[in-house]
Amino acid sequence: MAVLFALSLVAGAVTPLQGRVNSALSSAVADPILAALMSFSSGLAAMVLVTLLVPSGRRAASEVLPALRRGQVRWWYYSAGFIGACLVFTQSLTIPVIGVAVFTVAMVTGQVVGGMGVDRLGLTPAGVQRIGPRRLVGAALALAAVLVVVWPQLGEALGGAANTGGAGTDAGAAEGAGLLWLLMAAIPVVAGFGTSVQQVFNGRQSAAYGSPIPVTLINFLAGTALLGLIYLGKAVVAGASGPLPAVWWMYMGGPLGCVFIGVSALLVPRIGAFLTTLGLVAGQLLGSLLLDTVAPVDGAAVSAWTVVGTLGALAAVVLASWSGGVKRVPRA
Template sequence: MTHTPRLPLIAGLPMAVAAGLFIPLQGRINGALGVELRDGIGAAVVSFSTGLVVMGVISVALPKGRAGLARILPAVRERQFPRYYVLAGCIGALFVFAQSFTVALLGVALFTVAAVTGQTLSGLLVDRMGIGPAGKRPITGIRVLGSVLTVAAVAWAVSPRFSAGESVLQLLLPVLLPLLAGFLMSFQQAMNGTATVHYGSPIAATLVNFIAGAVLLWAAWLVKLAVSGAGNPLPGQWWYYLGGPLGCVFIGVGALLVRSLGVLVTGLGMIAGQLLGSLGLDLVFPVPGTVVALPTVLGTLLTLGAIILATLPWPRGALKR
């Protein structure tokens, strides 16, 4: 096992925020590809497959990548971590499934709140259980308060986009899928982070992540192909194929950071980046239905404040449960 130095919070948290900026951009690209193909699962397959190609090239071209590649099979064979950790990419595939099946029904706003709520709650749980490479981290009152404020701030930021007149009961079942996908994302980050420690490189962990997710999505798409046929042919514009490479960035950075920051703080940092990136896209490249109101800006700022609250080095025992 390769021991790499841990990053201090002041360096790691901005990296998490920067990685989170790519998530809404990837979502915008994959969403446009899904519309172009008239096939949401097909768009997810393209995204994961291009990401897999990029990670394969990086793994072979870079010395660090080749070294990590050589450690994958020995690490799995010697059970240096639970073998099911290699299936972490299936959680990413589930998240893409959740987007494909529920965003059209719920809207991006409600989907985001459900996913962030699940991810924030599980971030506390995963840190407490010590599943990630950072080990066990206590559930303190400050961390709980910061998590609750994060969820509330995200809900406030996206509130202008909520559709009116829909029954809560009508939305309850569809909301459970992004809630579950978000909840499992913290486990994915912990599993990838642990694998990174044993592979000696986030490159290898990201490659394995894309292999597992791509296999699952290809299987799902083949079933869909047999049932309802193919969608439109692949478009010629190059930018439709950037979703996978962008995924390589935030999956790899997440796998690198959880050892230093823990799962909760890494997730909160990425949530902040996601909101900032969404706000920037809506201001610079608005799409039909885009709403940038005062709650959007203030909710984003409150999210940043909540994350600072949850990550500052408070005195030992402050509001500890």
């Protein structure tokens, strides 16, 4: 169990670095859709190489069609990559309105609630799991940890939302702007819940193929196809974006995403979606702490809020995974 949670922490820790890389690429091309497409494309290229070069990857890939024929895998499981692509759109759509802090809290809320829900319904290969007191406390502690980390920025975002409209606007316009802000804040909650569905689809495929390698490949194939169609439509209407940057590390967001998706697909069949989510969230906070310590940007500095929140998230993982924290219910 300790090894599995260590993997979840590592996978979560690469997420802030991926975000930093993708953000740099988006700024360089001045087009978030193209940046997302290039990120997915680089991840797809990496997974093609891994699948071809790793013997276990080739063996697992040969099980994709047989598993589909046997009914172990349903065709709609392949849509998991679309969910990842939609998450990228959610970021570009909502963050300019609600800010990173509100987005993070809303996203994690959806992930935690969704993870508990799919585990309780027994939708993952890990089986049906009761929501015991330790899980509830662990979930609350994880959410509190995220709130602590983003609290300074969260206050500014909520204050800005309350003052939306400002002087010189009528009550109707201010109310409309407030409703728009609430809608934008609700979208990441739905997206977070959607990642739990993505974990279910990926976990079932991983269990059927015996490896997360083909699962990750299919995710990036589906996501690249969807983003490619969207960018093509945008290019027809508004024209193509400028030349791509020649800086190699700006294209590493996709391979980093491979680590996140692959480890998630590996863990969900073994420990369930909820505990996987807690480990990934704790890893994200830990990765952010390390990144801001080693390579801060824009004057960012590590605060006591960040340290306390990260420790709280790690405590949530330990508490929720403690003996007795996970009670599996035999399938009927």
